[in-house]
Amino acid sequence: MGHNHHHDHDDHSHLSGIELRVRALESILVEKGYVDPAAIDALVETYEVKVGPRNGAKVVAKAWADPDYREWLRTDATAAIASLGFIGRQGEQMVAVENTPDQHNMVVCTLCSCYPWPVLGLPPVWYKSAPYRSRAVLDPRGVLAEFGVHLPETTRIRIWDSTAEVRYLVIPMRPDGTEDMSQEALAELVTRDSMIGTGLARQPEAMR
Amino acid sequence: MNGAQDLGGMMGFGPVAIEQDEPWFHAEWERRAFGLTLAMGATGSWNIDMSRHARESLPPAEYLTSSYYEIWTKGVEKLVVASGLVSTEELTRGRSLSEPAPIRRVLKAEDVPAVLARGGPAERPIGQPARFAVGDRVRTRNMHPQGHTRLPRYARGKTGVVELVHGAHVFPDANAHGQGEQPEWLYTICFSGQELWGEQADSTINVSIDAWESYLEPV
Numbered sequence: 001m002g003h004n005h006h007h008d009h010d011d012h013s014h015l016s017g018i019e020l021r022v023r024a025l026e027s028i029l030v031e032k033g034y035v036d037p038a039a040i041d042a043l044v045e046t047y048e049v050k051v052g053p054r055n056g057a058k059v060v061a062k063a064w065a066d067p068d069y070r071e072w073l074r075t076d077a078t079a080a081i082a083s084l085g086f087i088g089r090q091g092e093q094m095v096a097v098e099n100t101p102d103q104h105n106m107v108v109c110t111l112c113s114c115y116p117w118p119v120l121g122l123p124p125v126w127y128k129s130a131p132y133r134s135r136a137v138l139d140p141r142g143v144l145a146e147f148g149v150h151l152p153e154t155t156r157i158r159i160w161d162s163t164a165e166v167r168y169l170v171i172p173m174r175p176d177g178t179e180d181m182s183q184e185a186l187a188e189l190v191t192r193d194s195m196i197g198t199g200l201a202r203q204p205e206a207m208r
Numbered sequence: 209m210n211g212a213q214d215l216g217g218m219m220g221f222g223p224v225a226i227e228q229d230e231p232w233f234h235a236e237w238e239r240r241a242f243g244l245t246l247a248m249g250a251t252g253s254w255n256i257d258m259s260r261h262a263r264e265s266l267p268p269a270e271y272l273t274s275s276y277y278e279i280w281t282k283g284v285e286k287l288v289v290a291s292g293l294v295s296t297e298e299l300t301r302g303r304s305l306s307e308p309a310p311i312r313r314v315l316k317a318e319d320v321p322a323v324l325a326r327g328g329p330a331e332r333p334i335g336q337p338a339r340f341a342v343g344d345r346v347r348t349r350n351m352h353p354q355g356h357t358r359l360p361r362y363a364r365g366k367t368g369v370v371e372l373v374h375g376a377h378v379f380p381d382a383n384a385h386g387q388g389e390q391p392e393w394l395y396t397i398c399f400s401g402q403e404l405w406g407e408q409a410d411s412t413i414n415v416s417i418d419a420w421e422s423y424l425e426p427v
Binding site: 018019020021022023024025026027028029031032033034035036038039040041042043044046047048087088089090091092093095108110111112113121122124125126128129130131132133134135136137138139140141143146147153154155156157158159160161162163164165166 | 216225233236240247260263276308309314329359363374394415416417
Protein backbone atom coordinates (compact mmCIF):
# COMPACT_ATOMS: atom_id res chain seq x y z
CA MET A 1 0.00 0.00 0.00
CA GLY A 2 1.36 3.42 -0.91
CA HIS A 3 1.93 6.17 1.57
CA ASN A 4 -1.01 8.19 0.32
CA HIS A 5 -3.70 5.71 1.29
CA HIS A 6 -5.05 8.22 3.81
CA HIS A 7 -6.44 10.15 0.85
CA ASP A 8 -8.69 7.24 -0.03
CA HIS A 9 -12.36 7.90 0.37
CA ASP A 10 -13.72 4.54 -0.68
CA ASP A 11 -15.98 2.37 1.42
CA HIS A 12 -14.05 1.24 4.49
CA SER A 13 -16.81 -0.95 5.88
CA HIS A 14 -14.65 -4.05 5.37
CA LEU A 15 -12.06 -2.74 7.81
CA SER A 16 -11.87 -3.89 11.43
CA GLY A 17 -12.18 -1.53 14.38
CA ILE A 18 -8.45 -1.22 14.91
CA GLU A 19 -7.76 -0.74 11.19
CA LEU A 20 -10.22 2.16 11.12
CA ARG A 21 -8.78 3.55 14.34
CA VAL A 22 -5.19 3.58 13.06
CA ARG A 23 -6.30 5.00 9.72
CA ALA A 24 -8.21 7.78 11.45
CA LEU A 25 -5.27 8.59 13.71
CA GLU A 26 -2.83 8.73 10.82
CA SER A 27 -5.13 10.86 8.75
CA ILE A 28 -5.58 13.41 11.57
CA LEU A 29 -1.85 13.57 12.28
CA VAL A 30 -1.01 13.98 8.59
CA GLU A 31 -3.76 16.54 8.03
CA LYS A 32 -2.40 18.61 10.91
CA GLY A 33 1.11 18.35 9.53
CA TYR A 34 2.59 16.53 12.53
CA VAL A 35 3.54 13.44 10.58
CA ASP A 36 4.95 13.00 7.10
CA PRO A 37 3.53 9.72 5.73
CA ALA A 38 6.73 9.20 3.74
CA ALA A 39 8.62 9.12 7.07
CA ILE A 40 6.31 6.34 8.26
CA ASP A 41 7.12 4.43 5.07
CA ALA A 42 10.85 4.96 5.66
CA LEU A 43 10.61 3.79 9.29
CA VAL A 44 8.69 0.66 8.31
CA GLU A 45 11.07 -0.10 5.45
CA THR A 46 14.07 0.23 7.77
CA TYR A 47 12.80 -2.44 10.15
CA GLU A 48 11.19 -4.64 7.55
CA VAL A 49 14.08 -4.71 5.10
CA LYS A 50 17.32 -3.31 6.49
CA VAL A 51 17.64 -4.33 10.14
CA GLY A 52 17.32 -7.84 11.52
CA PRO A 53 19.01 -10.72 13.34
CA ARG A 54 21.58 -11.14 10.56
CA ASN A 55 23.27 -8.13 12.16
CA GLY A 56 23.52 -9.84 15.53
CA ALA A 57 24.69 -13.06 13.86
CA LYS A 58 27.67 -11.16 12.42
CA VAL A 59 28.55 -9.92 15.91
CA VAL A 60 28.37 -13.45 17.35
CA ALA A 61 30.33 -15.04 14.51
CA LYS A 62 33.06 -12.44 14.87
CA ALA A 63 33.17 -13.04 18.64
CA TRP A 64 33.55 -16.77 18.02
CA ALA A 65 36.31 -16.31 15.46
CA ASP A 66 38.27 -13.39 16.87
CA PRO A 67 39.42 -13.50 20.53
CA ASP A 68 40.33 -9.80 20.56
CA TYR A 69 36.87 -8.86 19.35
CA ARG A 70 35.33 -11.17 21.94
CA GLU A 71 37.26 -9.43 24.69
CA TRP A 72 36.15 -6.03 23.36
CA LEU A 73 32.55 -7.25 23.35
CA ARG A 74 32.95 -8.32 26.98
CA THR A 75 34.33 -4.99 28.12
CA ASP A 76 32.51 -2.52 25.85
CA ALA A 77 29.77 -4.18 23.84
CA THR A 78 28.33 -0.86 22.66
CA ALA A 79 31.59 0.12 20.95
CA ALA A 80 32.37 -3.38 19.67
CA ILE A 81 28.93 -3.68 18.09
CA ALA A 82 29.06 -0.12 16.73
CA SER A 83 32.34 -0.99 14.99
CA LEU A 84 30.31 -3.29 12.71
CA GLY A 85 27.89 -0.46 11.95
CA PHE A 86 25.05 -1.52 14.25
CA ILE A 87 24.07 1.53 16.24
CA GLY A 88 21.17 3.66 17.38
CA ARG A 89 17.65 3.37 18.61
CA GLN A 90 17.02 0.66 21.21
CA GLY A 91 20.70 -0.28 21.17
CA GLU A 92 22.25 2.87 22.58
CA GLN A 93 23.85 0.98 25.46
CA MET A 94 24.62 -2.70 24.87
CA VAL A 95 25.81 -5.52 27.11
CA ALA A 96 26.80 -8.89 25.63
CA VAL A 97 26.32 -11.95 27.85
CA GLU A 98 28.13 -15.16 26.96
CA ASN A 99 26.72 -18.63 27.38
CA THR A 100 29.03 -21.27 28.83
CA PRO A 101 28.52 -24.92 29.80
CA ASP A 102 27.88 -23.62 33.34
CA GLN A 103 25.57 -20.71 32.59
CA HIS A 104 22.85 -20.13 30.02
CA ASN A 105 21.60 -16.56 29.57
CA MET A 106 18.10 -15.57 28.54
CA VAL A 107 16.66 -12.08 28.01
CA VAL A 108 13.16 -10.81 28.74
CA CYS A 109 11.38 -7.53 29.30
CA THR A 110 8.66 -8.26 31.83
CA LEU A 111 7.36 -4.66 31.80
CA CYS A 112 7.16 -3.98 28.07
CA SER A 113 9.16 -5.18 25.07
CA CYS A 114 12.72 -3.87 25.39
CA TYR A 115 14.89 -5.60 22.79
CA PRO A 116 18.15 -4.73 21.00
CA TRP A 117 16.79 -3.44 17.69
CA PRO A 118 20.09 -2.64 15.89
CA VAL A 119 21.28 -6.24 16.21
CA LEU A 120 18.03 -8.24 16.23
CA GLY A 121 15.45 -6.01 14.53
CA LEU A 122 11.95 -5.80 15.98
CA PRO A 123 10.94 -8.47 18.51
CA PRO A 124 8.70 -11.41 17.59
CA VAL A 125 5.14 -11.38 18.93
CA TRP A 126 5.87 -14.04 21.56
CA TYR A 127 8.62 -11.89 23.08
CA LYS A 128 6.10 -9.09 23.61
CA SER A 129 3.29 -11.34 24.86
CA ALA A 130 2.08 -12.28 28.31
CA PRO A 131 3.04 -15.99 28.34
CA TYR A 132 6.75 -15.28 27.80
CA ARG A 133 6.95 -12.09 29.87
CA SER A 134 5.17 -13.65 32.84
CA ARG A 135 7.03 -16.97 32.99
CA ALA A 136 10.57 -16.26 31.75
CA VAL A 137 11.52 -14.99 35.22
CA LEU A 138 9.60 -17.64 37.18
CA ASP A 139 9.92 -20.84 35.18
CA PRO A 140 12.67 -20.40 32.59
CA ARG A 141 13.23 -24.15 32.19
CA GLY A 142 9.55 -24.62 31.41
CA VAL A 143 9.69 -21.79 28.89
CA LEU A 144 12.85 -23.19 27.29
CA ALA A 145 11.17 -26.59 26.95
CA GLU A 146 8.44 -24.93 24.88
CA PHE A 147 11.23 -23.80 22.53
CA GLY A 148 12.57 -27.35 22.44
CA VAL A 149 15.59 -26.42 24.55
CA HIS A 150 16.52 -28.85 27.33
CA LEU A 151 19.61 -27.86 29.28
CA PRO A 152 21.53 -30.08 31.71
CA GLU A 153 20.26 -29.70 35.28
CA THR A 154 23.75 -28.56 36.24
CA THR A 155 23.60 -25.56 33.91
CA ARG A 156 22.59 -22.45 35.79
CA ILE A 157 20.08 -20.24 34.04
CA ARG A 158 20.52 -16.52 34.22
CA ILE A 159 17.57 -14.29 33.25
CA TRP A 160 18.19 -10.66 32.33
CA ASP A 161 15.02 -8.59 32.79
CA SER A 162 15.60 -5.45 30.67
CA THR A 163 13.92 -2.93 32.95
CA ALA A 164 16.02 0.08 31.83
CA GLU A 165 17.55 1.34 28.56
CA VAL A 166 20.42 -1.16 28.61
CA ARG A 167 19.94 -3.83 25.94
CA TYR A 168 21.30 -7.37 26.19
CA LEU A 169 22.62 -9.64 23.46
CA VAL A 170 23.23 -13.30 24.27
CA ILE A 171 26.37 -14.82 22.74
CA PRO A 172 25.44 -18.49 22.29
CA MET A 173 28.03 -21.24 22.63
CA ARG A 174 29.93 -22.05 19.47
CA PRO A 175 28.98 -25.52 18.26
CA ASP A 176 31.65 -28.20 18.12
CA GLY A 177 33.07 -29.13 14.75
CA THR A 178 33.08 -25.55 13.44
CA GLU A 179 36.83 -24.87 13.78
CA ASP A 180 37.39 -24.58 10.04
CA MET A 181 34.35 -22.50 9.22
CA SER A 182 34.56 -18.93 7.95
CA GLN A 183 32.84 -16.10 9.82
CA GLU A 184 30.21 -15.97 7.08
CA ALA A 185 29.46 -19.67 7.52
CA LEU A 186 29.48 -19.36 11.30
CA ALA A 187 26.94 -16.51 11.12
CA GLU A 188 24.54 -18.91 9.40
CA LEU A 189 24.51 -21.00 12.57
CA VAL A 190 23.39 -18.08 14.71
CA THR A 191 19.62 -17.87 15.04
CA ARG A 192 17.57 -15.01 16.42
CA ASP A 193 16.40 -17.14 19.33
CA SER A 194 19.97 -18.14 20.20
CA MET A 195 20.71 -14.43 20.72
CA ILE A 196 17.66 -13.99 22.99
CA GLY A 197 18.56 -17.16 24.88
CA THR A 198 15.46 -19.14 23.93
CA GLY A 199 17.45 -21.21 21.48
CA LEU A 200 20.92 -22.59 20.84
CA ALA A 201 23.15 -22.08 17.82
CA ARG A 202 22.49 -24.53 14.98
CA GLN A 203 24.77 -27.54 14.64
CA PRO A 204 26.83 -27.50 11.43
CA GLU A 205 25.29 -30.86 10.36
CA ALA A 206 21.89 -29.16 10.30
CA MET A 207 23.16 -26.84 7.58
CA ARG A 208 24.21 -29.56 5.13
CA MET B 209 2.02 1.77 39.00
CA ASN B 210 0.81 -1.74 39.70
CA GLY B 211 -0.65 -2.14 36.22
CA ALA B 212 -1.21 -5.07 33.90
CA GLN B 213 2.11 -4.42 32.16
CA ASP B 214 3.94 -5.76 35.22
CA LEU B 215 3.66 -9.39 34.17
CA GLY B 216 6.67 -11.06 35.80
CA GLY B 217 5.57 -14.08 37.83
CA MET B 218 1.93 -14.10 36.76
CA MET B 219 0.37 -17.44 35.79
CA GLY B 220 -2.35 -18.72 33.56
CA PHE B 221 -1.47 -17.18 30.20
CA GLY B 222 -0.70 -20.56 28.67
CA PRO B 223 2.30 -21.68 26.62
CA VAL B 224 4.45 -19.35 24.54
CA ALA B 225 2.92 -19.12 21.05
CA ILE B 226 5.88 -19.52 18.74
CA GLU B 227 5.31 -18.68 15.09
CA GLN B 228 7.66 -20.14 12.49
CA ASP B 229 8.90 -17.71 9.83
CA GLU B 230 7.09 -14.89 11.54
CA PRO B 231 6.67 -11.75 9.42
CA TRP B 232 7.83 -8.41 10.85
CA PHE B 233 4.24 -7.15 10.75
CA HIS B 234 1.01 -9.13 10.58
CA ALA B 235 -1.14 -6.49 8.87
CA GLU B 236 -0.79 -3.17 7.09
CA TRP B 237 -2.32 -1.30 10.05
CA GLU B 238 0.48 -2.62 12.27
CA ARG B 239 3.04 -1.04 9.92
CA ARG B 240 1.23 2.29 10.12
CA ALA B 241 0.79 2.08 13.92
CA PHE B 242 4.49 1.32 14.34
CA GLY B 243 5.62 4.08 12.00
CA LEU B 244 3.33 6.76 13.35
CA THR B 245 4.30 5.97 16.95
CA LEU B 246 7.98 6.49 16.07
CA ALA B 247 7.26 9.52 13.89
CA MET B 248 5.24 11.18 16.65
CA GLY B 249 7.95 10.31 19.18
CA ALA B 250 10.41 12.16 16.93
CA THR B 251 8.35 15.36 17.16
CA GLY B 252 9.65 15.83 20.71
CA SER B 253 6.13 16.30 22.09
CA TRP B 254 6.80 13.70 24.78
CA ASN B 255 9.61 11.41 25.94
CA ILE B 256 9.94 7.61 25.85
CA ASP B 257 8.99 7.28 29.52
CA MET B 258 5.76 9.22 28.96
CA SER B 259 5.13 6.98 25.98
CA ARG B 260 5.58 3.80 28.01
CA HIS B 261 3.45 5.19 30.83
CA ALA B 262 0.63 6.02 28.42
CA ARG B 263 0.51 2.35 27.38
CA GLU B 264 1.02 0.90 30.82
CA SER B 265 -1.68 3.01 32.44
CA LEU B 266 -4.37 1.51 30.23
CA PRO B 267 -6.97 -0.25 32.42
CA PRO B 268 -5.63 -3.77 33.13
CA ALA B 269 -8.48 -5.59 31.38
CA GLU B 270 -7.96 -3.46 28.27
CA TYR B 271 -4.17 -3.86 28.32
CA LEU B 272 -4.40 -7.64 28.53
CA THR B 273 -6.95 -7.96 25.72
CA SER B 274 -5.26 -5.56 23.31
CA SER B 275 -2.65 -6.70 20.81
CA TYR B 276 0.78 -5.09 20.94
CA TYR B 277 0.22 -2.49 18.24
CA GLU B 278 -3.28 -1.80 19.55
CA ILE B 279 -1.62 -0.83 22.82
CA TRP B 280 0.80 1.40 20.92
CA THR B 281 -2.08 3.02 19.04
CA LYS B 282 -4.03 3.68 22.22
CA GLY B 283 -0.88 5.10 23.78
CA VAL B 284 -0.40 7.60 20.94
CA GLU B 285 -4.08 8.58 21.13
CA LYS B 286 -3.71 9.37 24.83
CA LEU B 287 -0.49 11.30 24.27
CA VAL B 288 -1.75 13.49 21.42
CA VAL B 289 -4.81 14.43 23.48
CA ALA B 290 -2.79 15.05 26.67
CA SER B 291 -0.35 17.21 24.68
CA GLY B 292 -3.14 19.30 23.19
CA LEU B 293 -2.22 18.25 19.65
CA VAL B 294 -5.53 16.50 18.87
CA SER B 295 -8.94 16.70 20.56
CA THR B 296 -10.96 13.70 21.64
CA GLU B 297 -13.69 14.87 19.28
CA GLU B 298 -11.23 14.76 16.38
CA LEU B 299 -10.28 11.19 17.33
CA THR B 300 -13.96 10.24 17.45
CA ARG B 301 -14.75 11.90 14.14
CA GLY B 302 -11.57 10.62 12.48
CA ARG B 303 -10.56 13.96 11.02
CA SER B 304 -8.99 17.26 11.90
CA LEU B 305 -11.51 19.88 13.07
CA SER B 306 -9.18 22.68 14.08
CA GLU B 307 -5.89 24.38 13.28
CA PRO B 308 -2.81 22.37 14.21
CA ALA B 309 -1.06 23.17 17.48
CA PRO B 310 2.58 24.27 17.38
CA ILE B 311 4.93 21.30 17.23
CA ARG B 312 8.69 21.23 17.80
CA ARG B 313 9.67 19.34 14.68
CA VAL B 314 8.32 17.02 12.04
CA LEU B 315 10.29 13.93 11.03
CA LYS B 316 11.10 13.95 7.31
CA ALA B 317 11.70 10.72 5.41
CA GLU B 318 15.23 11.76 4.48
CA ASP B 319 16.10 12.29 8.15
CA VAL B 320 14.93 8.83 9.27
CA PRO B 321 18.34 7.09 8.99
CA ALA B 322 20.12 9.81 10.99
CA VAL B 323 17.41 9.99 13.65
CA LEU B 324 17.43 6.21 14.14
CA ALA B 325 21.25 6.13 14.21
CA ARG B 326 21.28 8.80 16.91
CA GLY B 327 18.63 6.96 18.94
CA GLY B 328 17.84 8.27 22.40
CA PRO B 329 20.77 7.62 24.71
CA ALA B 330 19.64 7.63 28.37
CA GLU B 331 23.05 7.99 30.00
CA ARG B 332 23.75 11.39 31.58
CA PRO B 333 26.55 13.10 33.47
CA ILE B 334 26.06 13.10 37.24
CA GLY B 335 27.71 15.06 40.05
CA GLN B 336 27.80 12.52 42.83
CA PRO B 337 29.62 9.18 42.92
CA ALA B 338 27.79 5.86 42.77
CA ARG B 339 26.52 4.78 46.19
CA PHE B 340 27.00 1.07 45.44
CA ALA B 341 29.80 -0.96 43.91
CA VAL B 342 29.95 -4.32 42.14
CA GLY B 343 29.55 -7.10 44.72
CA ASP B 344 27.57 -5.02 47.23
CA ARG B 345 24.48 -6.60 48.73
CA VAL B 346 21.42 -4.38 48.39
CA ARG B 347 17.71 -4.61 49.07
CA THR B 348 15.11 -3.22 46.68
CA ARG B 349 12.52 -0.99 48.27
CA ASN B 350 9.05 -2.23 48.93
CA MET B 351 7.23 0.56 47.12
CA HIS B 352 3.98 0.87 45.22
CA PRO B 353 3.98 4.25 43.51
CA GLN B 354 0.80 5.47 41.82
CA GLY B 355 2.94 6.77 38.97
CA HIS B 356 5.43 5.24 36.54
CA THR B 357 8.16 2.92 37.79
CA ARG B 358 10.57 0.33 36.38
CA LEU B 359 10.83 -1.72 39.56
CA PRO B 360 8.72 -4.81 38.87
CA ARG B 361 6.53 -6.12 41.69
CA TYR B 362 8.26 -9.50 41.78
CA ALA B 363 11.55 -7.79 42.63
CA ARG B 364 10.40 -5.43 45.39
CA GLY B 365 11.71 -5.88 48.93
CA LYS B 366 14.25 -8.47 47.71
CA THR B 367 17.94 -8.81 48.49
CA GLY B 368 20.41 -9.16 45.66
CA VAL B 369 23.94 -8.34 44.59
CA VAL B 370 25.19 -5.49 42.41
CA GLU B 371 26.60 -7.09 39.27
CA LEU B 372 27.08 -4.16 36.88
CA VAL B 373 27.23 -0.38 37.28
CA HIS B 374 25.95 1.29 34.10
CA GLY B 375 26.53 4.98 34.75
CA ALA B 376 23.82 7.51 35.48
CA HIS B 377 20.61 7.24 33.49
CA VAL B 378 17.47 9.31 33.07
CA PHE B 379 15.09 8.37 35.90
CA PRO B 380 11.85 7.15 34.29
CA ASP B 381 9.76 7.57 37.46
CA ALA B 382 10.30 11.35 37.19
CA ASN B 383 10.71 11.76 33.43
CA ALA B 384 7.41 10.01 32.67
CA HIS B 385 5.58 12.74 34.60
CA GLY B 386 7.33 15.77 33.14
CA GLN B 387 9.43 16.27 36.26
CA GLY B 388 12.71 16.39 34.36
CA GLU B 389 15.33 13.72 33.82
CA GLN B 390 16.74 13.61 37.40
CA PRO B 391 19.48 11.14 36.37
CA GLU B 392 20.49 8.46 38.87
CA TRP B 393 23.08 5.71 38.91
CA LEU B 394 21.79 2.55 37.28
CA TYR B 395 22.80 -0.96 38.38
CA THR B 396 22.20 -4.54 37.35
CA ILE B 397 21.04 -6.34 40.51
CA CYS B 398 21.10 -10.13 40.52
CA PHE B 399 18.74 -12.19 42.73
CA SER B 400 18.59 -15.90 43.35
CA GLY B 401 15.46 -17.67 42.16
CA GLN B 402 14.75 -18.66 45.73
CA GLU B 403 14.98 -15.08 46.99
CA LEU B 404 12.33 -14.10 44.44
CA TRP B 405 10.09 -17.14 44.39
CA GLY B 406 10.62 -19.00 47.64
CA GLU B 407 12.34 -22.13 48.82
CA GLN B 408 10.57 -24.42 46.39
CA ALA B 409 11.98 -22.48 43.44
CA ASP B 410 14.54 -23.88 41.01
CA SER B 411 17.89 -23.40 42.78
CA THR B 412 19.75 -23.12 39.47
CA ILE B 413 18.12 -19.88 38.33
CA ASN B 414 19.19 -16.30 38.90
CA VAL B 415 17.29 -13.25 37.69
CA SER B 416 18.55 -9.70 37.32
CA ILE B 417 16.82 -6.39 36.86
CA ASP B 418 18.27 -3.00 36.05
CA ALA B 419 17.53 -0.73 39.00
CA TRP B 420 18.03 2.99 39.62
CA GLU B 421 19.80 3.98 42.81
CA SER B 422 16.71 5.24 44.62
CA TYR B 423 15.12 1.80 44.22
CA LEU B 424 17.87 0.37 46.44
CA GLU B 425 18.98 0.42 50.05
CA PRO B 426 22.14 -1.05 51.56
CA VAL B 427 21.89 -4.35 53.44
